[in-house]
Amino acid sequence: MFQQFSLNHVYFMLTGLGWTIGLAAIALIGGSIAGSVLTLMRVSANPVLSRIAQVYIFVVQGTPLLVTLFIAYFGSTYLGFTVAPLTAIAVAFSFYAAAFLGDIWRGAIQSVPVGQREGAHALGLSGADTMRHIIIPQAIRIATPPTVGFFVQLIKNTSLASVVGIVELTRTAQIVSNATFKPLEVYLTAALFYFLVCFPITLFSRRLEKRLSV
């Protein structure tokens, strides 16, 4: 019953890594779109929209992602319809990422001094133009490091997708670890794979941070 931890298993884990990268792409794209919408709501002049965004951020940030995913996939049955695993993942990760990105990006936008907005207004720029040409370019500078940091956490969090039946990297590690009873070796291999994906992104972020801060 015990199998030796072999190259075959490592190959299996590589197929899992493929899924992990795919899921991360879905999460990053979906999360960025939803996060943008939420940020705009949060900084909008409309108090109702802003308030809704605030409550949303509070609730979703406080809920473990596994639970959000679980409810997105299985909870829909209680509402009388079903969703495919990838749809549930896209929805849950987008909702989750939106809450954190919305918060990070709001902070960045609000950290741009009010004087700039007033100056732009005095120069006759419209609200949308002020946002596009004055506020957002400066906010991006502040928001980049925490955004990339969050993206790396999001990549690692795709491990939760196994709950909807996707055999991604962490799940392959579980399967191999239980077949070989060598959890340390197997999980270290998985950690190495995660590191190889995440570390270049972190390094890139560090470099970007340095260049932007000059």
Added chain:
Amino acid sequence: MNPLDFSGVFSRADRLVDGVWLTAQISLAAMVFALAIGVLAAVLSLSGNRLLRLPVFAYVEVIRNTPFIVQVFLIYFGLPALGLRLDPVSAAILAMSIYGGAYTSEIIRAGIQSINRGQIEAGRALGMSPLTIFRHVVLKPALASVFPSLVAQFILLLLSSSVVSAISVAELTSVGNDIQGLTLRNMEVYLIIALIYVALVAALKGGMTVLERLLFPFKFLRR
């Protein structure tokens, strides 16, 4: 589809309470240690000495770019091979502190870097000792300015405590998993667990807001 039935969850409320208590304890302990590690690592990473900076860089990047579960396993299952045997709760606190410390150090480093050098020189001109300058002119304002990011990180640390159920720590998620196994009522358990985590996060946020006013009253001065 079965109708929702919470009776199996509610009848085990006492176990959930135990789980919440343990989650709160290990999370708070980890926050304190993570903050200490974070300050130390931030200071070392800003020192001029390469020999001090490099290990901190390696620590931060290895921790941030690998899954937390692997770090937990290494501490609990790997350390005994080196002769250090920790009980599950100690191993969990240690793992969470190391994990949280890596993120915290990056936040605090950014805070320290945002301190105007002129302030430090002003402190020197006033005849303050280097330690006094560090504590009152550098660290305190730095922590004050990054406090919101620290709170956000502490929330993530609190939520990450759910992972340590893997090494048999009977915290909230672990109790939830037990009840799922006994009743097979997974959705019901998750709904209740999610509510409790939201409440815990709300409590943490509230506590941190009070702490912020106590520690950094200067942030709330009217201009």
Added chain:
Amino acid sequence: MMRFVKGLVLAAAATAALSSATLAQATNTLDEIVQRGKIVVGISLSTPPYGMTDANLQPAGFDVAIANLIARDLGVELEILDQVSQARIPNLTSNKVDIVISSLGITAERAKAIMYTNAIYVDEQMIIAPTSAAIASLEDLVGKRVGVTRSTTNDTIITDKAIEGTNIQRFEDDAATNQALFSGQVDAIVSGVAAANAINKETDQFQRKFAVRQSPMGIGVRRGDFDLHQWLNTEIMLLWNSGEIQAAQQEWLGIVNEELPRF
């Protein structure tokens, strides 16, 4: 006949299509499986020897063997959906799978959430500890750390039988539970017969101390799915009479039950 990993992408789309069809018709699952020409079975592939992957990374194990026999006799294709333990029942109740074969121990409380078929295997839970340890009864476990995999039958039984003062530590999967024993983080573990045999084969540092109790395992069916439930019970009786259940037990679990309880 069995599509697995390569079928995952398709499974995503197929599951959605299949499930919405289920909801739309709300008919009975047995007819549907036959019409569809495929049965979707939820199995955890990380619980050897019940569900695992073989050397070619294909699904294997006792649960998989039983699923194959069932698909064969239904005359349909088999699709296996790998599942983590928290997803076993939600997959079933939300129509993502037709049945669950996942070393599901039968208890009265669990039977409120799903229907069980007749047993396909009766496991014996035993205490495994270092050979040198003097452990012969539940009394000897008082004050000791006993590891067990959470939510398994092993867990249910030791939780029920353990004497006050026994320190039960629950891990999330068998690999972690065994690792806890190997690394000395626990004094003993509770394990099924097959896992105990496997550990004995690997090393003589640990040995079986005593059996705690026997526990039957069944196939999980959605509540109210009586036609499918009845067909499966008929199938289990036939497979037992033909000796095929016994053969699967021998191959994967290394032990053959003398009889299986029917209810």
